[in-house]
Amino acid sequence: xxxxxxxxxxxxxxxxxxxxxxxxxxxxxxxxxxxxxxxxxxxxxxxxxxxxxxxxxxxxxxxxxxxxxxxxxxxxxxxxxxxxxxxxxxxxxxxxxxxxxxxxxxxxxxxxxxxxxxxxxxxxxxxxxxxxxxxxxxxxxxxxxxxxxxxxxxxxxxxxxxxxxxxxxxxxxxxxxxxxxxxxxxxxxxxxxxxxxxxxxxxxxxxxxxxxxxxxxxxxxxxxxxxxxxxxxxxxxxxxxxxxxxxxxxxxxxxxxxxxxxxxxxxxxxxxxxxxxxxxxxxxxxxxxxxxxxxxxxxxxxxxxxxxxxxxxxxxxxxx
Numbered sequence: 001x002x003x004x005x006x007x008x009x010x011x012x013x014x015x016x017x018x019x020x021x022x023x024x025x026x027x028x029x030x031x032x033x034x035x036x037x038x039x040x041x042x043x044x045x046x047x048x049x050x051x052x053x054x055x056x057x058x059x060x061x062x063x064x065x066x067x068x069x070x071x072x073x074x075x076x077x078x079x080x081x082x083x084x085x086x087x088x089x090x091x092x093x094x095x096x097x098x099x100x101x102x103x104x105x106x107x108x109x110x111x112x113x114x115x116x117x118x119x120x121x122x123x124x125x126x127x128x129x130x131x132x133x134x135x136x137x138x139x140x141x142x143x144x145x146x147x148x149x150x151x152x153x154x155x156x157x158x159x160x161x162x163x164x165x166x167x168x169x170x171x172x173x174x175x176x177x178x179x180x181x182x183x184x185x186x187x188x189x190x191x192x193x194x195x196x197x198x199x200x201x202x203x204x205x206x207x208x209x210x211x212x213x214x215x216x217x218x219x220x221x222x223x224x225x226x227x228x229x230x231x232x233x234x235x236x237x238x239x240x241x242x243x244x245x246x247x248x249x250x251x252x253x254x255x256x257x258x259x260x261x262x263x264x265x266x267x268x269x270x271x272x273x274x275x276x277x278x279x280x281x282x283x284x285x286x287x288x289x290x291x292x293x294x295x296x297x298x299x300x301x302x303x304x305x306x307x308x309x310x311x312x313x314x315x316x317x318x319x320x
Contacts, residue, residue, distance in 0.1 A: 027111070027157060030102040030222050032146040037061070037090035037097065044087030045277070047285045049267075050104040050222050051112070052080040054088070055139040059096035063088045063123065070123050072096075075132030077124040077167070079117050085277065085285075099139045101146075103160070104222070115167040124167050135166040212237055213251040216244060217259075224263050225287045230256050264288065265301060272306055273313040279306050 030050060037059070044064075055077045063070040063078040064087040072078060073096070080086050082104065090096050112118050126132035142159040145151050215237045220228065233256070234244040248256050264286040271282045283294035298306050 026107040027103060027105040027160065028108075028218075028222075029146070029156060029160060030104075030219075031226075032099070032101045032143050034099040034143060035097065037095040039092045039095045040090060041095060042087060042089040044284075045085045045281045046087075046225070047083055047085050047271075048080055048102070048225060050082055050102050051108055052100060052102045054078050054080075054098045054100045055135065057097040057099060057136055057139070059094045060091035061089055061096040061098075062091070065122060072123065072125075075126035075129075075135060077135075079112065079122040079124075081122065085281070099143050101142070101160070101163075102222070111161075111164055115164050116169060131166065135163075138163045138166050209247050210251060212239055212244070213247050216247070216256070220256075220260055220263055224260060224267065225285055227287070228260055260287075261297065261301075265298060268294070268298065268306065269309065272310045282306070 028050075034057075056072055056074055058074050060071070060073045063072055065080075065084070070078060078088070109118065116124065126135055138159070142156075142163045145156055145159045216233060219233055219236065230244065231241055234241045237244070239247070245255060248254055248259055252259055254262070268282050268286045271277055271285065272279075277285075279295070280291040283291045286294070288294035288297070295305055298304075298309070302309060304312070
């Protein structure tokens, strides 16, 4: 076996808001990245608003979900569900390297089920070395394609489906449920609703500015739990930063930063009211760098601390 020296603690990640064919409904891709973890490196507990899958390129680690403990290694993959608290830890002696992809869309659940995920199973294990190599080669190919902004949306989606095809069980398409049938139905329904300057319900189509606003909001809704750079957001939807600023003021009355802050705080309020998660976990899950900054922002906006808000909600008082 070739001895490859890997520099630990190195992470790279690319985020893109895809706006080409099928990206609005069938499959939406948000970001892709990779990391060579240091021994014992962990992430979580945290929640995500979309599906997040990790492909392990080398090394070992542990995926913790509810009361489940999964020991994973090269060629394995683990899936994180939207809104679910998870944690994963690199091995102390052989820390893992992995690649991750964040996505959702109307076809996402069907795709995952066809590949053996869901129904209580969120872990994939390569059955043999040939399958393992093919999966990891395609994971690298997808990440490289995702990082290249010159690649178009169809090429990205093609590489995405090729990646999942590596986990598609042999004979899975022989009768019964067909993922292709589901994809064709969704595409037909999408096209039926785009027949002219009016939407299917008779309402006029949104203006160009409103479309940019919706694309930006969609990006923020699926990435608010991570650091968001306004320059990158503007570049992904194809406008300047100043135009994006004017668009948000016109459509929401808020700046992009204010809109993002309120989005994070709204989700924090929901988690405080509906769950018993620790304040620190909620801070990380909602995109705040630490608990003190979260508590400070929360108090500045609502006039009380997160714990005071939780106690107020527990007493049945629904107002802030």
